[in-house]
Structures are given as C-alpha cells and as structure tokens.
Amino acid sequence: MSEGGTVGKALAVLDQVAGFGRPVRFGDLQAQSDLPKATLYRLVQTLVQQSMLAYDPDSQTYSLGVRLVRLAHAAWQQSSLAPIARPSLDDLSARIGETVHLAQLDNAQVLYVDKRNAAQPVQMFSGAGKVGPAYCTGVGKAMLAFLDPVQLEAALAQQSYHRFTDTTLTSADALRGELATIRAEGHAFDREEHEPGIICIAVPILAESGRMLGAMSVTGPTTRMTLDDLTKLAPQLKDTAAFIAREAQTWRFPETQKRTGS
Structure with missing residues (x-):
C-alpha cells in the first residue's frame, strides 16, 4: 500500500x-x-x-x-471565509431579519462555514460544518455558475442529481441552462429544490480576478416570504458579498495588496 x-x-x-x-x-x-x-x-x-x-x-x-x-478550528481560521465575513453576516442578518448562510465548495459539494439565524428562526438542513449538494441549493448553484469551464465540468460530473422535491433539477443539462441564467443575473435561487417550504437567494463571492471564493445566501420559509421578496434583497446581498471579497483579498494576500497599492 x-x-x-x-x-x-x-x-x-x-x-x-x-x-x-x-x-x-x-x-x-x-x-x-x-x-x-x-x-x-x-x-x-x-x-x-x-x-x-x-x-x-x-x-x-x-x-x-x-x-x-483543533485542526478544524485552525482550518476555519486560516482557510475559510468565516472569520472575515462574520461581521458582515451579522450586520446583514440584523438588517433584514432573515437567516444568512456562508458557504464554500468542498469536492464539488457545499460546505456551510457560517450561519446567522433570523429573528424568527426556522428549522432547516443547513448549519455551519454541514455538507450539502451543490446542484439544488442556492449557494451551490451560485458557486458552480462562476467556476471556470474545466472545474465546472468536473463538478457537474460529481453531482448525484437526486430528486429531493418536485422542483429539483435532476440532470447536468438542466443545471447548465440555469447556471447560464445565474451568470447573467449575478444571483441564484433555491426554489424549494432541496427542502420543501424553504427558498433562498444566493450570490457568489468573487475575487477581483473573477475567481470564485464562496457564496452567501438569504434563506427563509415560504410561509412568510416569496421569491419576489428575496429578489428585492439582491442589491444588499451583492454589496455584502463584494465587501467580503475585498476583505478576503486584503487578508489573504496582504503583500500583494501592499505592492499593488504602492
């Protein structure tokens, strides 16, 4: 061996x-x-x-x-967006009163690295440290949409395409079509595709180079919100994602930032 x-x-x-x-x-x-x-x-x-x-x-x-x-705590501090993004997640969740998720890709799956609960918490699958499917979650589709073509094809081949609900996309071709729309609009939706009664809007967190760093979402129950309600939150979500991306760039590449800024 x-x-x-x-x-x-x-x-x-x-x-x-x-x-x-x-x-x-x-x-x-x-x-x-x-x-x-x-x-x-x-x-x-x-x-x-x-x-x-x-x-x-x-x-x-x-x-x-x-x-x-110990290793997980070190990885959380050194490799995840969570420590950088936490103040921004706190601020956004407090302003809108809904659940905010932060996620990164792990072997073509969604790894939730942080979560801020709503003023009215709702029981749902996601939670910091949990791993979920990429093809049927808002954060997953937001991240897949902004992978380079080679990475995307590799990630699509690793999806299970299990039908969780009636609205789950169950093929790579169907997913490719939605990813094109996500790239054009800059945000993704989960239309009860992973859990019945749970919807979300998600945006990618992109470096200045366009490299995908992660994604964040606003999630809630269909009992008190609609996709139209979530769409109205897109500008705030995109502004927060852009701020997190700038903070991540400064934190991860301080010497590069110093040289380019001098």
Whole structure:
C-alpha cells in the first residue's frame, strides 16, 4: 500500500465515521467499507493512536477525535471565509431579519462555514460544518455558475442529481441552462429544490480576478416570504458579498495588496 494510498484510505475512514453522525462500532464501518477487514482495522487503530479517532471501550464505539477539533478550528481560521465575513453576516442578518448562510465548495459539494439565524428562526438542513449538494441549493448553484469551464465540468460530473422535491433539477443539462441564467443575473435561487417550504437567494463571492471564493445566501420559509421578496434583497446581498471579497483579498494576500497599492 503506497503512502499516498494509505493517507487517502485513512481520510476515507474519517469521512465514513463522520457520516454516521454518532459513535459507531467497527462492524458498522466494515459493513460499509470496501477495504479488507485487517486493513480497515489497522487504519482505525492508527487513527486512534493519532487522536484522530476516539475509542470508547465501554460501548466499543469509535467517534471523531479531539485532534480533529483543533485542526478544524485552525482550518476555519486560516482557510475559510468565516472569520472575515462574520461581521458582515451579522450586520446583514440584523438588517433584514432573515437567516444568512456562508458557504464554500468542498469536492464539488457545499460546505456551510457560517450561519446567522433570523429573528424568527426556522428549522432547516443547513448549519455551519454541514455538507450539502451543490446542484439544488442556492449557494451551490451560485458557486458552480462562476467556476471556470474545466472545474465546472468536473463538478457537474460529481453531482448525484437526486430528486429531493418536485422542483429539483435532476440532470447536468438542466443545471447548465440555469447556471447560464445565474451568470447573467449575478444571483441564484433555491426554489424549494432541496427542502420543501424553504427558498433562498444566493450570490457568489468573487475575487477581483473573477475567481470564485464562496457564496452567501438569504434563506427563509415560504410561509412568510416569496421569491419576489428575496429578489428585492439582491442589491444588499451583492454589496455584502463584494465587501467580503475585498476583505478576503486584503487578508489573504496582504503583500500583494501592499505592492499593488504602492
């Protein structure tokens, strides 16, 4: 087994444990794994030794280890838009009184990196740290629309196109057509495509070069808002996204900013 292969398999095990959302027995892991039992056991034991997994001898279960908490916190600070965007998200959510999400792409899926709740919170799937589909969420489509052609085709090939609701787009061709509209209008909608009764408007967060950094959205229930209501929020959302992009550029590339500004 190559070193690169070992690392990849170990990460797959971590993803598998995380996917259960609860402490899991080795038998459960084995039932879902293509790895030989001895290989899987060796990987699990190594991850436990490195504190990437924790083992509870009483329940004989494995869960994500505390070392991952430290690494996740460092990644949140260093690699996500969340620390930069948080004041802007707070301000926007307070002004409009609705839920605001911040997201980035992770292996062609949506990774929610922050969320600001509305004055009247509504139960929904999204939450900081959760991963969701890109093809049927507002933030996902907003990000897909502004990928370069090669990245886009790779991302489209990784979508499941599962039908969550009657309005879910279930093919790459249908999605391509909507992405063209999103590029022209500068914003995307979730028309109850992922969850019934939940709609949103989303915009990309773009660097000056046009590179896609992430996306943000305003989300709410159909019981108190319509797509027309959300459309009226597009200017505020786009202004906030542009501000976050400028802040991200200054934070991530300070030396470049200093040279170009001198």
